[in-house]
Amino acid sequence: MTVFKNYAETKNKKPGPLSGLRVLEVCTLLFGPAGPSFLAGLGAEVIKIELPPAGDVTRSLNPFGWFYKEQGPMFMHINPDKYYLALDLHIDMAQQIFKDLCAKSDVVEFNLRPAVTNRWNIGYEDIKKVNPGIIYLEKNGFGQWGRYAEEDRPSNDGAAQALSGYAWMSSFGGQPPLKQSIWICDVYGAMMGEVAVMAALHHRKRTGKGQYIEMSQSENIMRAMGWVWPYQQVTQTHAEPSGNRDQCICPADTFLCKDGLFAALAAPAPDEFKGLCAAMGKPELAGEARFKEHTERLKTENALAILKIIADWAVTKTADEIEKLGVKHGFAATRLHTAKDECEDPHRRDRGAVKEIDDPMYGKYMDHEIPINMSKTPPKHRWTVRPVGFDNDYIMSKILGRSQQQIAELYGHGVLGKWKDQQGRRPPSDWDGQSGAILRR
Amino acid sequence: MADYKRAKWAAWADHVRGQDDPAKNFEKPEALDDLVVIDISSRSLAGCYCSSLLAELGAETIRIEPPGGDLVRTYSPNGIMVKDTGLAYLQEGRNKHHVTLNMETDEGREMFKCFIGAADVLIETYPAGKMDAWGLGYEELSKINPRLIMCSITGFGQFGPESGRQQYDYDNVSQARSAVQYGTGEVLPEGKTVKDMPWAVPTKAGPHIAWAVSGTFGAMGILSALYHRDSSGEGQAIDICTPEAYGRLHDYQLMWYAHAGVTAERFGSLDTALWLYGFYPTKDGGVFLGGLRLEMWKAFVDIIGKYDEWKAEEWTTLAPFMKKDWQLKYQAMINPETSKYTSEELTAKSVEYAKSGRLAPITPVVAEIVSPWKAMHDENWQDRGIFAPVQDPVYGSVICAQAQWKSTETPPRTKWACRPVGYDNGHIYLYYFGYGPVKLKELQEKGII
Numbered sequence: 001m002t003v004f005k006n007y008a009e010t011k012n013k014k015p016g017p018l019s020g021l022r023v024l025e026v027c028t029l030l031f032g033p034a035g036p037s038f039l040a041g042l043g044a045e046v047i048k049i050e051l052p053p054a055g056d057v058t059r060s061l062n063p064f065g066w067f068y069k070e071q072g073p074m075f076m077h078i079n080p081d082k083y084y085l086a087l088d089l090h091i092d093m094a095q096q097i098f099k100d101l102c103a104k105s106d107v108v109e110f111n112l113r114p115a116v117t118n119r120w121n122i123g124y125e126d127i128k129k130v131n132p133g134i135i136y137l138e139k140n141g142f143g144q145w146g147r148y149a150e151e152d153r154p155s156n157d158g159a160a161q162a163l164s165g166y167a168w169m170s171s172f173g174g175q176p177p178l179k180q181s182i183w184i185c186d187v188y189g190a191m192m193g194e195v196a197v198m199a200a201l202h203h204r205k206r207t208g209k210g211q212y213i214e215m216s217q218s219e220n221i222m223r224a225m226g227w228v229w230p231y232q233q234v235t236q237t238h239a240e241p242s243g244n245r246d247q248c249i250c251p252a253d254t255f256l257c258k259d260g261l262f263a264a265l266a267a268p269a270p271d272e273f274k275g276l277c278a279a280m281g282k283p284e285l286a287g288e289a290r291f292k293e294h295t296e297r298l299k300t301e302n303a304l305a306i307l308k309i310i311a312d313w314a315v316t317k318t319a320d321e322i323e324k325l326g327v328k329h330g331f332a333a334t335r336l337h338t339a340k341d342e343c344e345d346p347h348r349r350d351r352g353a354v355k356e357i358d359d360p361m362y363g364k365y366m367d368h369e370i371p372i373n374m375s376k377t378p379p380k381h382r383w384t385v386r387p388v389g390f391d392n393d394y395i396m397s398k399i400l401g402r403s404q405q406q407i408a409e410l411y412g413h414g415v416l417g418k419w420k421d422q423q424g425r426r427p428p429s430d431w432d433g434q435s436g437a438i439l440r441r
Numbered sequence: 442m443a444d445y446k447r448a449k450w451a452a453w454a455d456h457v458r459g460q461d462d463p464a465k466n467f468e469k470p471e472a473l474d475d476l477v478v479i480d481i482s483s484r485s486l487a488g489c490y491c492s493s494l495l496a497e498l499g500a501e502t503i504r505i506e507p508p509g510g511d512l513v514r515t516y517s518p519n520g521i522m523v524k525d526t527g528l529a530y531l532q533e534g535r536n537k538h539h540v541t542l543n544m545e546t547d548e549g550r551e552m553f554k555c556f557i558g559a560a561d562v563l564i565e566t567y568p569a570g571k572m573d574a575w576g577l578g579y580e581e582l583s584k585i586n587p588r589l590i591m592c593s594i595t596g597f598g599q600f601g602p603e604s605g606r607q608q609y610d611y612d613n614v615s616q617a618r619s620a621v622q623y624g625t626g627e628v629l630p631e632g633k634t635v636k637d638m639p640w641a642v643p644t645k646a647g648p649h650i651a652w653a654v655s656g657t658f659g660a661m662g663i664l665s666a667l668y669h670r671d672s673s674g675e676g677q678a679i680d681i682c683t684p685e686a687y688g689r690l691h692d693y694q695l696m697w698y699a700h701a702g703v704t705a706e707r708f709g710s711l712d713t714a715l716w717l718y719g720f721y722p723t724k725d726g727g728v729f730l731g732g733l734r735l736e737m738w739k740a741f742v743d744i745i746g747k748y749d750e751w752k753a754e755e756w757t758t759l760a761p762f763m764k765k766d767w768q769l770k771y772q773a774m775i776n777p778e779t780s781k782y783t784s785e786e787l788t789a790k791s792v793e794y795a796k797s798g799r800l801a802p803i804t805p806v807v808a809e810i811v812s813p814w815k816a817m818h819d820e821n822w823q824d825r826g827i828f829a830p831v832q833d834p835v836y837g838s839v840i841c842a843q844a845q846w847k848s849t850e851t852p853p854r855t856k857w858a859c860r861p862v863g864y865d866n867g868h869i870y871l872y873y874f875g876y877g878p879v880k881l882k883e884l885q886e887k888g889i890i
Contacts, residue, residue, distance in 0.1 A: 001569070001579055001593075003678050004600040017665035029733075042665045057733060063693060063714040065763050066701055073693035074714060115450035123453075143847065145454035147445045147821045151792070154731075154806045158718055162729035165813030167710075167720070169647030172640035176727055177810045179710040179720050180646055181625040187690045188650070191657045196846045198664035199498045203472040203851045205671055211850030214461060219827055222844040224653035226486075227528040228813045229828065229840040231518055234528065238814040239518075241647050243640060244613065248516035248529045252613045254622070254645065256635050262643055264617030269484060269512050269609070294512070295527075298520035332596065332608045334618040334684075336643055339698035339705065342620040342688055351601040353685040354695060366699035371686040372662040373598070375579070376677035377669045379662075 003375040008352030011378035016043015019377075021201075023107040024049060024098075025082075026089065028056045030157065030183050031139055031217050032111030033079050034190035039107070039197070040081035041370035041379045047101070047395060048079065052086035052417020055388035059424030069362055069428035071385065077367060079385045080357075086389030086417045094415045095121050100400055103130040107197050109137045113152060114144045124212040133210040135200045139193055143216040160185035160218040165239075169228060172243035188224065189217040245307060250297045251276070253307050254336065255314035255322070263314060263322040267331035268294050275329030280313045359384045360436035362428060386436065387427050388419035394439040461847040463826035463854075471499025472851035476667075478502040478562040480537065481544075481553075484512045484609045485566040486649055487594045487683060489533040490656030492564050494845075495663070496536035497853035503556065503869060504537040507544065508890060510862035523836055525861050529649070534859025535831075535841055540870065541863040541890045549889050550575055552874070557582050559873055561676075562663055563591045568607045569599045579678040589676040590666045592659045598682035610683050615651035617643075618684035621691050624705045624713075643707065651687040658686045708765075711772060716762040717741055719772065720810060721779040728784050730775075731806035735759045741805035743798060744790050745778040784809040833858040866890055 021044040025036040033048065033056065040046040050056055058075040068076060087094045099122065102108055108127065110117055117123045117138065124136045141155020142148035161167040161179055171178040196213045204210055222229075227248060228239040244264070246252035251273075252266035267276040270286075273294075277286040285291055290302045297306060314322060319335035326333025337345070343366060348354045353371060356364050362384050370379035396402040396416070410416040419425040448454060478500045482488025489504070496502035506514075510525065517527025526534065543549040554577070557563065563582065565572060572578050572593075579591045596610035596618075597603045616622045626644035629635065635642055662679040670676055693714065697703045705713050710720035717732040732738045735756060742753045751774075761767055779787060788807045795804040811819070817828055817840070825847075830838040839858040846853070870876040876884070884890045 001573070001599040001678060001680070003579055004680060007600055015669075017669040021668075038661060042661070061714055061733070062763060063697060063703075063705065064765050065760065066697060066703070068696060068700060073696045077692050077696065115448075115453040118450070118453050142821070143825065144457040146825050150445065150448035150451065150454055152448065154804075155808075156718075156731050156733070156806060158712070158720075158729040158731050159806050159808035162720070162808040162810040163816065165811055165816040166646070166648065167729075167810055168812045170644070171647075172644070175627070175640045176710070176722070177720065178626065178644060179712070179729070180621075181705070181708065181713070182621055182690050182692060184646065184650065184690065187692075188654060188657070191654070191661065192845050195494055195657060195660050195664065196848065198661065198668065199472040200848070200851065202664065202667060203470070205668075206475065207470075209850055211848050212457075212460065213846050213848040214457065215846040216825070219822065219825065219844040220846065222816070222822075222827060222842045224490075224650060225648045225813065225842065226532045226653075227516075227518065228648070229817060229842050230523075230528045230531050231521070232814055232817055233830070233838075233840045234521065234523065238812055244642070244645050246611075246613045246649075247518035248527065248649075249611060249613070252611055254613065254617055254643065256642070262617070264614045264622075264645075266611035266614050268515070268611075272609070294515045295517070295520040295522060298515070298517060300519050326608060327606055330607065332611045332614045334614050336617045336623055337620045337684070338623045339620055339691070339694045339703075342691065342695050343699050347597070347601045347603040348685065351598060351682070351685070353682065353688075366696060368685075368689045368691070368695060371681065371689045372658050372665075373600075373680035373682075374662060374666060374677055375679070376673075376675060377666065379665075 004373065007373060007378065008350065011352070011380055014376065014378055016379055017374060017377035018042040018044040021045070021107070022105040023109070024101055024105050025109045027109060027111045029058055030078055030186035031189050032109065034187050035193040036082065036109055037078060037080055038191065038194050038370060041381050046082045047085050048082040049085050049087050050388050052088055052389055053420035053425065055086065055425055067423065068365065069430070070423050071362070071428065072424050075424065076384050080381055081383060083391040083395060084386040084389060085392055085395050088414055088417060089120050089122065091415050093413060097415065098122055099127065099130050102127045102134060104399055105134070106201070107135045109139070109193070111139045113140060114149045128210065133204050133208060135197050135204065135210050137193055137197055137213045137215065139189065139215045139217065141217060144214045155217060157183040157186040160221055163218045164221045165228065166221050166225065169225065169239060169241050171241045173241055185217045185221045189215060189220040192220050250294065250303045251306055251310055255311050257314055257317055257319040257322060259318040261319035262336040263319040263333060264336060265322065265326060265331060265333040272331040276331045279325040279329040280310070285309065357381065357384060361386065361431055388425045389417050391438060392416050392418070397439060460849040461852065463843065463847060463852060466852045466854040470851055474499035476500040476561045477559055478564065479505060479556050479560045480564045481505045482564055482566040485594065485652065486513055486516065486529060486533055487610065487652040487655040488564045488566040489513060490653050491592065491594065491659035492537065493533045493535050494657065494660040495562065497855060498851065502537045504539050505542050506539065506862055508541045508888065514862065526859055531836065531839060531859050532841055535855045536857060537860070538865035538869050539860040539862060540866050543889050544575060546889055550577060553577060554585055555874055557585050557589060560586065560589060563589060564659065566594050566610060568609060569595055569597065569604045583676065587675055588670060590663055590670065590679065592663050592679040592681065594655050594659050594681040594683065596683055599680040612649040612652045613645055615683040615687060616645040619651060619688040619691065621687060624694065624707055626707045628707050628709050651683050654690065655681050655683040655686040711768050716759060716768060717805060721775055723779055723782055723784045723787060725783045727810045728779065728787055729806070729808040729810060736800055736803045737805045738762065740794060740798060740800045740803050743800060744794050747778065831855045831858050835861060863890065
């Protein structure tokens with residue numbers, strides 16, 4: 001497509017699609033903060049509000065003790081491109097400032113236990129009074145009503161994987177359920193939250209009306225589990241996991257190869273299946289009655305039979321050979337990629353899907369781009385996270401017009417706060433005291 | 442639903458339910474009912490998922506299939522078909538009108554252009570270049586309709602060195618190429634081979650999640666492009682590459698490799714970056730245990746009666762527990778303890794501990810790892826309207842998870858589950874082209890619809 005010519009090099013010359021939109025978040029950990037980051041990448045002004053002085057718990061998290069310049073790498077991945085305000089929402093003056101900000105914002109997002117916003121006098125009804133057009137999103141484990149919500153059950157990604165049946169469906173048959181290595185219910189839920197928000201913005205454009213949205217992370221992932229539900233309804237039996245075999249598509253599986261690496265392939269369409277059989281040197285298989293039609297091939301015993309034939313062949317080839325045969329014979333195939341591939345793959349680099357961020361505070365580092373490429377309004381990941389309360393003065397003066405003296409008073413009352421002298425909360429040790437600052441601090 | 446003890450804030454719960462109970466969805470307006478969406482996706486459910494999300498919000502969504510139906514109609518475990526449709530598509534045909542059009546014919550492609558004149562959004566999943574070869578690339582279509590938002594969802598994207606690859610996009614291949622699958626799965630113990638333990642390999646997620654993630658990013662792109670179009674008046678092209686889209690959820694692992702040279706290996710149902718956080722066996726299955734703060738971990742140790750023996754009193758930081766060897770050591774110590782209880786007993790202990798434990802109200806997260814069968818029959822989700830079946834005029838009662846969110850003003854909703862191949866030809870071609878039965882019969886005879 002010629003509209004994507006030189007896309008990565010020229011994207012900074014174009015606006016983001018959500019330019020002019022203002023979003024507030026009162027979120028911590030992953031499910032909450034991941035969503036507004038997508039809006040920030042799409043060009044919205046996102047203000048992350050943390051409770052001073054410790055802020056978001058994710059600042060402490062790390063894989064096996066690894067930090068990037070004292071910062072939690074997942075905090076950096078989940079929270080880029082935002083402005084950082086530290087406001088103690090337990091205090092009534094802070095609640096009033098929050099309302100003043102809401103009056104000048106389009107979207108506000110929370111991931112608190114049910115009814116907490118109400119207790120803080122910043123529930124939907126309170127905010128609606130100052131801004132009837134506000135899009136108000138609450139995300140948590142079980143929503144705002146129903147038994148689990150009212151039992152005040154805590155939740156997180158692993159709990160949602162467990163309670164939705166997602167983990168159950170993701171192991172090999174006969175093996176215990178398997179947890180995903182990524183926080184799928186957190187980040188997928190966060191994405192869906194922004195679909196809700198943007199649909200609500202469209203409605204607001206037409207009617208002027210805002211709305212209240214509630215989302216449960218266990219429920220949300222059930223939407224993505226597809227065939228499992230009607231399968232159980234139609235067969236009146238349990239859906240069961242099948243490891244790397246896709247039960248709906250045949251053949252579609254991951255195979256061990258000669259070089260000890262793995263390759264995944266799929267070839268359900270007639271042309272693809274014929275191509276695969278030809279690649280295996282067994283073109284006659286494509287004509288066998290048990291394999292010829294996709295619906296016939298999908299029958300479990302037939303599926304297992306063809307997958308056994310493919311597995312016996314795959315182990316005589318390297319993973320790269322299988323990928324190349326896929327290109328040649330027109331079926332889908334790939335060597336299993338690793339983080340190394342993700343980082344070094346020329347395709348991802350050329351597309352700018354993986355790129356170097358040039359951050360004033362943290363320097364240059366590698367991260368993912370927002371994986372939506374738009375020809376006229378490219379989304380952009382531009383900078384990373386900031387210390388707790390880093391942009392307080394900027395936000396208070398720019399949006400609310402508060403004077404330096406008024407701001408000093410708010411600090412004095414503990415309404416505004418700044419970072420604790422602790423890993424992940426304070427600036428990195430090599431910080432020059434100025435870079436990244438928009439206004440004084 | 443069985444009675445339960447109401448929360449102190451039950452009035453709030455009742456207030457919200459009064460506003461957003463899905464039982465009242467059909468009394469409310471729809472967010473996107475001013476839009477026309479054309480879905481011509483082929484072989485991939487990423488596009489169908491994307492158009493479903495828009496159709497659930499009220500967009501008039503026209504699904505174009507080749508005569509005979511798209512391959513996705515056949516996607517179904519064990520080859521089960523409900524009338525002409527497999528179970529995977531029975532979930533993603535929702536709220537869409539289904540027409541047939543033979544894109545391999547000149548007349549079919551001309552008719553497609555007429556749809557584009559009326560469309561706000563086009564979704565397609567052909568390998569890059571296919572639409573251009575048909576004379577239906579974005580450059581051509583935007584001349585017909587400059588307001589068009591065209592979203593392509595493919596395995597290799599619309600540009601970049603690999604984008605010329607003419608392979609279709611499949612969920613399992615995309616999961617493998619995303620780098621997420623590599624680090625997920627059971628650990629192969631030293632001295633064992635894959636032959637001994639064929640399940641101890643990089644393992645994909647069961648659901649079509651690479652497709653769902655890509656389709657959802659597609660919906661985000663489309664909705665943000667609409668926002669831009671409202672002020673600029675112009676449409677645009679959107680490119681989603683499925684391994685990149687799902688790979689975006691790989692979190693810190695790219696950074697970890699780029700800056701520390703570490704490739705995260707499989708860690709079973711533990712978590713490389715979190716403690717207490719993992720799956721543990723019980724007498725009748727297993728539970729997820731979570732406690733990302735030191736006190737929650739201590740509370741858990743107290744619940745299993747090891748507070749003194751393990752000297753939990755002396756722990757001052759979670760840091761040492763983040764290390765791999767400590768995680769494995771403690772996992773081995775926890776396993777026999779959780780195995781003494783049923784999942785329900787352990788869940789109840791955690792709830793009780795929040796009231797009366799020595800660290801109360803702090804308590805760990807304990808969640809039973811349930812089968813989808815148990816999830817589907819769970820009264821809490823049923824009460825929340827997640828599995829209320831759709832009464833479809835063709836397919837009968839069908840459970841379509843209506844689970845994404847609830848809202849006071851424009852909630853998503855499912856009106857029908859699916860339609861047979863070409864079911865809406867009569868209505869849609871009459872409405873958009875003024876083609877009546879005589880013309881349609883002629884087109885049918887020529888193999889165009």
